Amino acid sequence: MPVQPSLELIDELRAALPESPAVMRRRLKGEWGFTDLEFQDVKNAGLLGEIVETVKAGSTPQAARKWWTGEIARLANVADVDASSLVTPGQVAELIALIDSGELTDRLARQVLEGVIADEGTPAEVVEKRGLKVVSDDGALIAAIDEALAQQPDVLEKIRDGKVQAAGAVIGAVMKAMKGQADAARVRELVLERAQA
Structure with missing residues (x-):
């Protein structure tokens, strides 16, 4: 004999099925x-x-x-x-x-x-x-920036003259000195602050 399940049973079984x-x-x-x-x-x-x-x-x-x-x-x-x-x-x-x-x-x-x-x-x-944490100590970053600027003294003048891309050389030197553990965005902020000071 054919089985005629109730609508409630069908709904219950349908609800129990996983999402396709x-x-x-x-x-x-x-x-x-x-x-x-x-x-x-x-x-x-x-x-x-x-x-x-x-x-x-x-x-x-x-x-x-x-x-x-x-x-x-x-x-x-x-x-x-x-x-x-x-x-x-x-x-x-x-x-x-x-x-x-x-x-x-x-x-x-x-x-x-x-x-x-x-x-x-x-x-x-x-x-x-x-020891792979990002260096977030501004003191350490500023020391590395000062050292990089000492090796490239013309960079600050270029930045002050509106050539902001010149900061890239200093950022690269700082990242190298910090073994890639500095936050490049923070280094850039600090370099630009130095140029405005």
């Missing part, structure tokens, strides 16, 4: 504000699940996409392994949080990521062990 993959992808693309091309990159890389979990761990969707489809995918290609085998979404979210808080620059974060992949610990532990 196509509906989930459409929903996430809209919620995250990704362009068609950005979302296509995520799908093609096979990293949708990792990005979802990284976002659940506290990251922004754009930052999660950037790290998973960028640096992590590059390292996975070099090692000829699956990207998800290198790091966990939680580790990526922690790394992004360190960048967002200003403790790391993208350049330093890449070094931290390599340490995490090499099993040196969590992102925070790698930062501590390798």
Whole structure:
């Protein structure tokens, strides 16, 4: 005999079904504000699940996409392994949080990521062990700026004459002296303040 389930049972079963993959992808693309091309990159890389979990761990969707489809995918290609085998979404979210808080620059974060992949610990532990925190002490930055300006005395005059791009040489020298651990935007602010003084 044919079975005739009640409408209540049908509704109950329908509500218990998980979201279909196509509906989930459409929903996430809209919620995250990704362009068609950005979302296509995520799908093609096979990293949708990792990005979802990284976002659940506290990251922004754009930052999660950037790290998973960028640096992590590059390292996975070099090692000829699956990207998800290198790091966990939680580790990526922690790394992004360190960048967002200003403790790391993208350049330093890449070094931290390599340490995490090499099993040196969590992102925070790698930062501590390798001493990779951004130098935020203005005193240290000003000392490095003064030293760079002493080697290039004409730069301040160029900046005062309206050639602000001349600050790039000093910023580069300071970044080199600080081993890439200075915040370039803060260094630029300090150099321009020096030129106005």
